[in-house]
Amino acid sequence: MMTCDVIKRNIATTFGDRFECRPLSHYLVVNTPFTYPNLDGIQVFVETLPNGEVILSDKGETLRYLASYQIDPEESENKANVLKSVMSSFDTKFTDGIFYKHSKEGNISDDMLSLVNTILRISDFQLLQRAKKPKSDFFRQVEELIKEIAHDKENLEFKKQVEGNSGKRYNATYFIKSANAIIEPLPHPIQAVDWTKIATVFQEFYDLKNKPEAGYTLYAVLDDEDNEWPDEPKVLLSDVAKILLWSRRRQWKDKILKVA
Known part of the structure; x- marks a missing residue:
């Protein structure tokens, strides 16, 4: 059974105290130091299934964030290809609007970081609608x-x-x-x-x-x-x-x- 103590023990050597964990219903919610483009904090939801399998997910928050800007990451072939590429790069799954990863205790920090990277890359679709800033020297x-x-x-x-x-x-x-x-x-x-x-x-x-x-x-x-x-x-x-x-x-x- 995954608990906040187990998560803290596994990520403490990696992230120190910059990740916070708290129980919520039958989930554990991990607050990360990373943010969406609007600076809202990125959260990872941790669920232990009856068979003991651990699932890390965003619980649909990434798509809800994009929807608030009227963005559908699958609305064009280009965006859909980027979506597939990002998920492949970080071995992330996508079902019913939720990004998720299967994990286990020994890999929890690596998998959590991979999921966060997935969320960051996908949420960047919002930034594609803005004018690009000049390239710095x-x-x-x-x-x-x-x-x-x-x-x-x-x-x-x-x-x-x-x-x-x-x-x-x-x-x-x-x-x-x-x-x-x-x-x-x-x-x-x-x-x-x-x-x-x-x-x-x-x-x-x-x-x-x-x-x-x-x-x-x-x-x-x-x-x-x-x-x-x-x-x-x-x-x-x-x-x-x-x-x-x-x-x-x-x-x-x-x-x-x-x-x-």
């Missing part, structure tokens, strides 16, 4: 700096495929061979769409960190030049990676150079 500047750090182009790989402890594969944005370092740049989460990227990088780093034999050094470069990052995502990422603030690149650049 941040990513171009980070790439220039990473090339400088690596010295030699043979020492740097782009979109290197790496495998986490779960067996899932990720395309690491930058990999410096001599330092065995993976570097992921993250824009400021000033728009909700950027939370999707944060959640994706968090899952990647969490999975890689749990594979100590790979020995990766994990870095998250945060764009803070125009705005300070809120504490919640910064602290969340610091659980799984070394945080590098872009505004202080002169200070940390030399440290990575020494490692590399």
Whole structure:
């Protein structure tokens, strides 16, 4: 029988106190630190079936959120294909308007994070109706700096495929061979769409960190030049990676150079 104590015990080492659990009727409701684009908190509902099987779901909240903006994720072939792709990527099921995953005690944190990522990706349909923001120079500047750090182009790989402890594969944005370092740049989460990227990088780093034999050094470069990052995502990422603030690149650049 899944209980809040069991959930807290399994996710505490991963998320600390940033996930909260409470019983509600015959469900357990887990409040996550992630949000929908309108900044409402994302909740995961945990149900133990009579046969002992554990189901994690959104109880239809994601589609209800989209419906409030008159969005149907299956209304066009393009959206339907994106929906299928997202569910396939995170091994999530979809029935009667509910996104869900089968889970068990040992996998509860991984499965919960995969479901949250599914919810984030699908809820981003609302953002497709907005005008796209201009692309920041941040990513171009980070790439220039990473090339400088690596010295030699043979020492740097782009979109290197790496495998986490779960067996899932990720395309690491930058990999410096001599330092065995993976570097992921993250824009400021000033728009909700950027939370999707944060959640994706968090899952990647969490999975890689749990594979100590790979020995990766994990870095998250945060764009803070125009705005300070809120504490919640910064602290969340610091659980799984070394945080590098872009505004202080002169200070940390030399440290990575020494490692590399």
